[in-house]
Amino acid sequence: MNRAALFDVDGTLADTNHLHVTSWWEAFRQAGHDVAMHDIHRAIGLPGEDLLAHLLGKDRDAEEDGALSAAHDTLYGTYFDRLPPLESAADLLRELDGRGWSVVLVTSARQTELDALLRALDADGAVTATASADDVEQGKPAPDPVHHALGLADAPARGSVFVGDTVWDMRAGTSAGVICVGLLCGGIPRADLDDAGARAVYRNPADLLAHLDASPFGATGGRRT
Template identity: 25%
Template sequence: MTTSPVEPSDTTTATLIPVRDAVIFDLDGVIVDSLAVMNEAFTRAYAEVVGDGPAPFEEYQRHQGRYFTDIMEIMGLPLEMEEPFVRESYRLAKEVRVFDGIVELLTTLRARGLRLAIATGKAGERARSLLDVLGLLPYFDHVIGSDEIPRPKPAPDIVLHALDLLGVTAERAVMVGDAPTDMASAQGAGVSTAAAVWATIDEEELLACGPDVVLRGPADLLAVCPAIPGH
């Protein structure tokens, strides 16, 4: 996928923070709009394992950012829902939409010399497969799933692992997320937080987490990620 870098918008609400060497992104609700696909996969899995009746997808949404099996335990739903949910998610992957402005953002960040990673509540293999299907995988140095660390979000493990793989200190990175679990994970790792509000389920709850930066659109991140010297 080829595109041109863009410059930051004039509408950023961010307060500038120190220069960064790396950006760690959540996946769903930040890079991709997977809500419709997630809803269909969840509904099919619920019908297959639990049976008749409305699938409690709105409650599931409130736990976004956590690993699927953790959400099932919180909601008191059978862990057997994971297999059909994952199966349907793979089947529907091509229907997932990339948010407007994301490709331009990733292109510009790479041109500026920043290293990029994904730290997601998804399993790593499924996250990498989805990004590959959507043509986004080459933008990222590392893609880490919740099944690849000891403790998933809101624990800091996934962000700490991303820092290790990227070879940067916490002070030189920022995490972009759309859920309180993202903010908690980054804050626990000592990483600055950027709240992506373009698709968050509950903006008020997200902002109550005290993010360092509020992003109204993807390009707003460019204001806090200037080019690394030499790029």
């Protein structure tokens, strides 16, 4: 039976959450919206349209969504040639691949962003497949992206593990019936990840790799908080 190791990318494998925060903040500022960076940070991980609804309200002028998203994409795109992977992110993916896990990246990023992230991670040989926001109708926290990723890996939810850094990741994974592991490197508090369904929480990819055997990826499947 295949086992899927599912990974969010922004904030989980790449240190990019605050680049997104800055890009969205500037996009909002240019359009005349005063949105606090703290609030933007807590919304990172949602697909663009859902992020805008979360921050500006469902009664916003939705006709402005395209321009706001385009402004964010243009600003964030200036970082494409220097997106920073988190410590040991590629080593973690290679180790899991070597242990027989099917590694699938599950992200709310569009394909252009995902391509830049893949170049930054430099772990293509360890990645079985990728699932981007372009592949599903509903993004996280809906379970659709996780279900799609499981299909790409030809793996059941039972025994598969989803690693992410936001409450949206934990809720999506929990709804899909997979084991959820939270990482603190995206800046979301441990208690929030726990409340959203994390089975275990680690500081970053390096910490998870160092304790892999005692994690849900290992034989003991222990909890680390």
